[in-house]
Structure formats: C-alpha cells, structure tokens
Amino acid sequence: MxxxxxxxxxxxxxxxxxxSIISFIIMNLAPGDPSRTFIAPGMNSxxxxxxxxxxxxxxxxxxxxMKWxxxxxxxxxxxxxxxxxxxxxxxxxxxxxxxGLMMSSMIISLIFSIPLGIICAIKKNKFIDNFITxxxxxxxxxxxxxxxMMLMTLFCSIFRLLPxxxxxxxxxxxxxxxxxxSIMPCMVLSFPSTAVMTRYVRSSAISQLKEDYILTAKSKGMSEINMLFKHVLKNSILPLITIIGMSLPDIVTGAFITETIFGWPGMGRFGITSIFNRDYPSVMAITMISSILLILGNLISDILYGIVDPRIRVVES
Known part of the structure; x- marks a missing residue:
C-alpha cells in the first residue's frame, strides 16, 4: 500500500x-488587460x-x-x-x-444517501422507491x-427562518x-451528491440481494436486519468510495457558484471575484490549489477502497 x-x-x-500550463495559457490569452485596473485617466503611453x-x-x-x-x-x-x-x-x-462547507456537504450526502439507497433496494419498484428515485x-x-435562489426565496423572503x-x-x-x-449552502452542495450516491447505493444493494450468499444467509435463518447490516450494507457502500472521489470536482466547482450566491467568504467567492477583475496570480493560485484538492481527494478514495477491500491491496502490490 x-x-x-x-x-x-x-x-x-x-x-x-x-x-498549470493549460491554465496559464488560457488566463493570459483571455480577452482583457489586467493592467487597466491600475491605469488612471490622463496617463500617457x-x-x-x-x-x-x-x-x-x-x-x-x-x-x-517559468518565473511563476x-x-x-x-x-x-x-x-x-x-x-x-x-x-x-x-x-x-x-x-x-x-x-468546512465541502466537508459538511459530503457528510450530509453520506448520512442521507446510504439509508435512502438501502430502503429503495428493499422496497424495489414500490411507492417509496419510485418517490425517492x-x-x-x-x-x-x-x-x-x-x-x-429558490431556497433563498423560501427560507429568507417568505418564511424568514434563515439568514x-x-x-x-x-x-x-x-x-x-x-x-x-451554512444550512442553505450545504443543502445546495449536498443535494446533487446525495441524489447520485443514492442511485449508486440502490443499484449496488439490489445486486447484492441477488447474490448466493444472501440466499445462504436466509436459509440459515438470519434475520433481515442482521443480513442488511452484516453483508449487504458493507458490500453496497464499496462503490460509494469511488463515487465520493468522482463527486469532489462537482463540489469544488459548485462551491464557486454557491459561495458567490450566498456571500460565503471562501475560495470560491474569491476565485469568481479574481476572474472578473483579471487578477491572474490569484486565479492561478486558486486553480492549482483546487486541482491539488481534487487529486488528493481521488487518492484518498483509492486508499480507502484498498482498506475496505483487501483484494485491491493484493492486486496493487
């Protein structure tokens, strides 16, 4: 490992x-001149x-x-x-x-997607499954x-419950x-991730319920609750680790939009402001840090995959 x-x-x-090369070229070839921010009326050439x-x-x-x-x-x-x-x-x-916003939204997505996906698998094609789907x-x-914008209209303008x-x-x-x-920004970031993860957990759990070991466990008289927690749940959340790594880009890009709308003082809002102001050094720094976060997130998901499934460690070693 x-x-x-x-x-x-x-x-x-x-x-x-x-x-870094692609981002630097795109930033410097984009229309506009950042030096115009410092040019006052009446300046000569x-x-x-x-x-x-x-x-x-x-x-x-x-x-x-090269200097950069x-x-x-x-x-x-x-x-x-x-x-x-x-x-x-x-x-x-x-x-x-x-x-903090990214981690909170990811934790919320995990808390809701796993039980919802399992419920959908157990109640396949029934009303609760169709509704959650x-x-x-x-x-x-x-x-x-x-x-x-809908959340702001509902919770701020109509009911006045949240800032x-x-x-x-x-x-x-x-x-x-x-x-x-943080409630509304977390809802905006976690809702799409929860939806995707729920679908994957449902699909994985349905596949697991058809496996031979489930039939064996049933024949031995194992209760449905024990079967779900001891066998189905563990094997169903395994693909979720990969989905978490794949969802990180959406959360990072979503944070740019979400932080700007809600005035959240994070990197996303700083990035949008820097882009509009042609602040090249800030945009490049944010791009590289965001890229590192995404790559590290994928690396962590791969490591967790290997910890959960020992067979992967054997293959990689």
Missing part, C-alpha cells in the same frame, strides 16, 4: 504541470507601459510561466493585483470556510444556482449562528 501511495503521488506531478513592466506583463508568455513556476516552487504565490496582499494569506484566510432525478437535474448572506451575523460569533448561515 505504501508503494502504491508513493506511485500515485509521483503521478500527480506531471498532472499538475499539465494543468509611457506611464501605461511602466505599469505593465511592473506587473511583468510585457514579457513573453514562456518567460512569465519558480516562485510557486519557492512557496511564493505572488501578490494580488486587486488587494495588493500576499495571495497565500488571502487563501489561508478563506480556505477553512470552503473546506423521482427526488434523486430532480437533484441530479436542477441547476445549483436555481436551487440556491441569506454571509458566514456570520454582524457582531455574532456563536456556533448556532454559523450553522444557520
């Missing part, structure tokens, strides 16, 4: 290099050129990329064009908010921004206040 983890970490390096030189925008693309890579390897993410603050401190301040298809299909914007109320630092602010 250690050999396998080391191999996967080595494989991450070329992947991150390719992501010499002054404008001096601003471009100070930002390094007058150099060839390859030279800029060198700074990244030295732990220097650069300075934001907009706030003029070190990007590392900007991200450090916002990363916990994004990770319908809700799952809705969760997979609806756009996250539309769902977020709409931000992570905390002004001058309030209680845990309950944080929970109230």
């Amino acid at each position: 250690v050999k396998y983890i080391f191999k996967r970490i080595i494989q991450m390096i070329p992947t991150l290099i390719v992501i 010499a002054q404008m050129q001096k601003i471009k030189e100070s930002l390094g925008l007058n150099q060839p693309l390859t030279v800029r990329y 890579i060198k700074n990244i390897l030295n732990g220097n993410l650069g300075y934001s064009f907009i706030t003029h603050q070190p990007i590392s401190s900007e991200i450090t301040a916002r990363l916990p908010a994004t990770l 319908l809700i799952s298809y809705i969760g997979i299909s609806i756009p996250s921004f539309w769902f977020a 709409c914007i931000g992570m905390r109320s002004f001058h309030v630092h209680s845990t309950w206040d944080l929970i109230k602010h």
Whole structure:
C-alpha cells in the first residue's frame, strides 16, 4: 500500500504541470488587460507601459510561466493585483470556510444517501422507491444556482427562518449562528451528491440481494436486519468510495457558484471575484490549489477502497 501511495503521488506531478500550463495559457490569452485596473485617466503611453513592466506583463508568455513556476516552487504565490496582499494569506484566510462547507456537504450526502439507497433496494419498484428515485432525478437535474435562489426565496423572503448572506451575523460569533448561515449552502452542495450516491447505493444493494450468499444467509435463518447490516450494507457502500472521489470536482466547482450566491467568504467567492477583475496570480493560485484538492481527494478514495477491500491491496502490490 505504501508503494502504491508513493506511485500515485509521483503521478500527480506531471498532472499538475499539465494543468498549470493549460491554465496559464488560457488566463493570459483571455480577452482583457489586467493592467487597466491600475491605469488612471490622463496617463500617457509611457506611464501605461511602466505599469505593465511592473506587473511583468510585457514579457513573453514562456518567460512569465517559468518565473511563476519558480516562485510557486519557492512557496511564493505572488501578490494580488486587486488587494495588493500576499495571495497565500488571502487563501489561508478563506480556505477553512470552503473546506468546512465541502466537508459538511459530503457528510450530509453520506448520512442521507446510504439509508435512502438501502430502503429503495428493499422496497424495489414500490411507492417509496419510485418517490425517492423521482427526488434523486430532480437533484441530479436542477441547476445549483436555481436551487440556491429558490431556497433563498423560501427560507429568507417568505418564511424568514434563515439568514441569506454571509458566514456570520454582524457582531455574532456563536456556533448556532454559523450553522444557520451554512444550512442553505450545504443543502445546495449536498443535494446533487446525495441524489447520485443514492442511485449508486440502490443499484449496488439490489445486486447484492441477488447474490448466493444472501440466499445462504436466509436459509440459515438470519434475520433481515442482521443480513442488511452484516453483508449487504458493507458490500453496497464499496462503490460509494469511488463515487465520493468522482463527486469532489462537482463540489469544488459548485462551491464557486454557491459561495458567490450566498456571500460565503471562501475560495470560491474569491476565485469568481479574481476572474472578473483579471487578477491572474490569484486565479492561478486558486486553480492549482483546487486541482491539488481534487487529486488528493481521488487518492484518498483509492486508499480507502484498498482498506475496505483487501483484494485491491493484493492486486496493487
């Protein structure tokens, strides 16, 4: 297993290099000039050129990329064009908010998807199965921004039960206040993941219920509850580990939209603001950190897969 983890970490390096090259080229070839943010009315061409030189925008693309890579390897993410603050401190301040939102939504998805999927498998083609399946298809299909707006209309405008914007109320630092602010963003992020995971658990559980060992357990007089918890549940959640890794990209990209709509002070909102302001260093830093989080998430799911199913460890070793 250690050999396998080391191999996967080595494989991450070329992947991150390719992501950095593509992202850097796209960002620098996109329409717009970030130096215009610093240009005041009445400036002449010499002054404008001096601003471009100070930002390094007058150099060839390859030279800029190599300088950027060198700074990244030295732990220097650069300075934001907009706030003029070190990007590392900007991200450090916002990363916990994004990770907390992502982890909470993933935990909520697991808590709901596993029992719902098992119930659907036991009650296959009955009303409860058809109803949960319908809700799952809705969760997979609806756009996250539309769902977020509907929740805001319902819980903020009509019933006035939850706060709409931000992570905390002004001058309030209680845990309950944080929970109230996070309910709607977590719902928006977890609903699609719960829908997908429920479908996978249902499909896997139905397959397990048809296996010979289930018939053997029934013939030995094992109760349905024991059979579900000792055999069906364990084997049904195994594919879920892979689905969690596959769902991480959706959660990261969903966080950009969700944090912007709800005013959540995380990396997603910072990323959207940086994109609109042509803040190239900030966008590149957020892109690379998001990519690392996704790759690490997939690596963790592979490791968990190997822990749960020993046969995978034998194959990989």
